[in-house]
Amino acid sequence: MSLAFTTEKQLAISAVRRACSLTSSVFNKLVKNETLTKGDKSPVTVADYSAQAIIGSILQRAFPQDPIVGEEDAAELRSESGATIRDRIVSLTNEALVGDLGLGDIAEWGIGPGSEQTPGQILDAIDRGNYEGGRTGRMWTVDPIDGTKGFLRGEQYAVCLALLVDAEVQVGVLGCPNLPVDPSNPDGDKGCLFVAVRGQGAQQMKLSGADPTPLSMPPYAPSTFNFLESVEAAHSSHSTNDKISKLMGITRPPIRMDSQAKYACLARGDGGAYMRMPTGVGYREKIWDHAAGSLIVEESGGIVTDSRGQQLDFGLGRTLGENHGVIACIKDAHAKLLQAVQQAVADEASVQSKA
């Protein structure tokens, strides 16, 4: 019997790997005027656009019927002021597309020597990410660089791609170019790829595709349990985590890291929970920030819910809807953690109502 989603899994690995080699090489060459600030004040670089163009272009060739919910769009690049950055993105994308075929790559996906695209095709590949999402059918979701701030600091970031079918994540891939392959040797080789298919487990491999190893989360051990959380205090509430941590009796400090690399690290046994509690500014979490990572954690034996204990709903459109936070955790610690979360949320609400 052939396994479900074999082609989709291989394609997602190939696309993410190609995008990762681009982001790594751009990091070393990035110049100041290659970073723009978007309407919401967040940064976006030529690497974000080019990585989305690569993934969009490969998906277009392999699965032309599948819509894509992607973080970036090409509107700015189509404007007159976007000409310089557009030319750079076109040449970076083509450089990456024509790179030699690697393990599992298929030339029919529009990669390898001779696969150049026109500027118009490259902008269209980025704009394929404009799909609004929804509850039914197949769709991909892509975050070409998750944790752009981490990328710019030379720290953690992730290239993220997931396939959803009827609002359920079926395939998830995270490429983490700056993540140590062996967590016990932080100064050793860097560059990991994490992949999961629903019902088939999760694996870590090197970015080259070599050395696939199954992931399985360790059982709950109170003495080593701690939180993974954002570096940026504006993205999730450090102070709420601190209260939850005290209620749980956790003594180890949190591990701060940008991007969905937190899901990947949790899946391979770091910390014990990835906590993303809202900061109260009305921000809605995006589906591309959680689809791949949540499946990787679930397929490694973990559990992912919001702060009410409910499953994340990927069928609401481009966002996860009203923000009740995200809690990804070792399965047998989840009930205890949820109790502490609800206590902390109730305490915060009562302090606010008295203020």
Ligand SMILES: Nc1ncnc2c1ncn2[C@@H]1O[C@H](COP(=O)(O)O)[C@@H](O)[C@H]1OP(=O)(O)O
């Ligand atoms: N106010 C906010 N609350 C939560 N997440 C945010 C907020 N602003 C931006 N983000 C998103 O958080 C993600 C990074 O998370 P982390 O802090 O865990 O690394 C990015 O996708 C980033 O979006 P963007 O890509 O638009 O910058």
Ligand SMILES: [Mg+2]
């Ligand atoms: Mg961004």
Ligand SMILES: [Mg+2]
């Ligand atoms: Mg991003």
Ligand SMILES: [Mg+2]
């Ligand atoms: Mg993101």
